[in-house]
Amino acid sequence: xxxxxxxxxxxxxxxxxxxxxxxxxxxxxxxxxxxxxxxxxxxxxxxxxxxxxxxxxxxxxxxxxxxxxxxxxxxxxxxxxxxxxxxxxxxxxxxxxxxxxxxxxxxxxxxxxxxxx
Amino acid sequence: xxxxxxxxxxxxxxxxxxxxxxxxxxxxxxxxxxxxxxxxxxxxxxxxxxxxxxxxxxxxxxxxxxxxxxxxxxxxxxxxxxxxxxxxxxxxxxxxxxxxxxxxxxxxxxxxx
Numbered sequence: 001x002x003x004x005x006x007x008x009x010x011x012x013x014x015x016x017x018x019x020x021x022x023x024x025x026x027x028x029x030x031x032x033x034x035x036x037x038x039x040x041x042x043x044x045x046x047x048x049x050x051x052x053x054x055x056x057x058x059x060x061x062x063x064x065x066x067x068x069x070x071x072x073x074x075x076x077x078x079x080x081x082x083x084x085x086x087x088x089x090x091x092x093x094x095x096x097x098x099x100x101x102x103x104x105x106x107x108x109x110x111x112x113x114x115x116x117x
Numbered sequence: 118x119x120x121x122x123x124x125x126x127x128x129x130x131x132x133x134x135x136x137x138x139x140x141x142x143x144x145x146x147x148x149x150x151x152x153x154x155x156x157x158x159x160x161x162x163x164x165x166x167x168x169x170x171x172x173x174x175x176x177x178x179x180x181x182x183x184x185x186x187x188x189x190x191x192x193x194x195x196x197x198x199x200x201x202x203x204x205x206x207x208x209x210x211x212x213x214x215x216x217x218x219x220x221x222x223x224x225x226x227x228x229x230x
């Protein structure tokens with residue numbers, strides 16, 4: 001299993017540009033997450049999904065959008081990039097047997113380092 | 118509000134010494150996770166603690182959970198340089214019937230040779 005994969009690894013955007021960060025997992029996990037981590041800081045949850053077709057906002061959703069059309073993929077869209085979105089973005093996944101149940105141990109992707117100039 | 122606090126935030130220690138990292142949380146929770154992050158890398162799972170009194174050990178690290186005190190500890194025994202990393206705890210709690218997964222602030226550990 002490849003686990004959780006993310007592309008690209010690095011990206012530089014100009015203010016106002018848009019881009020999609022890709023995330024794919026091959027572990028058949030139902031829950032998926034997007035976090036951002038600013039330098040020297042902890043993780044902040046942007047969006048999460050408990051299954052295909054179901055997404056919900058996390059702590060810092062403004063400026064981002066997500067979709068979950070398949071179990072495997074959970075892309076994160078930045079529409080109008082701003083310098084405040086410069087960060088490292090991590091995708092993660094986990095599995096729970098009970099729909100809507102408590103979250104389990106998360107498996108993280110390698111991250112995407114994004115700089116907005 | 119769900120809060121997870123770790124202390125210390127920064128820890129510099131000599132090789133061979135022992136130390137404990139503390140994780141306090143504000144919500145009722147019966148599960149707690151510890152993760153490790155090496156500089157410039159992603160997070161990897163260290164321990165999963167699923168009940169009061171749970172204790173897990175791997176190598177020089179031992180984690181425990183006291184759900185009544187809402188406290189978890191990560192104890193380091195005879196530290197070595199390879200343990201230098203940032204350690205995060207995470208708790209699953211509920212808000213208005215919805216489960217939330219909350220990470221702690223992280224403890225940056227530096228082990229000096």
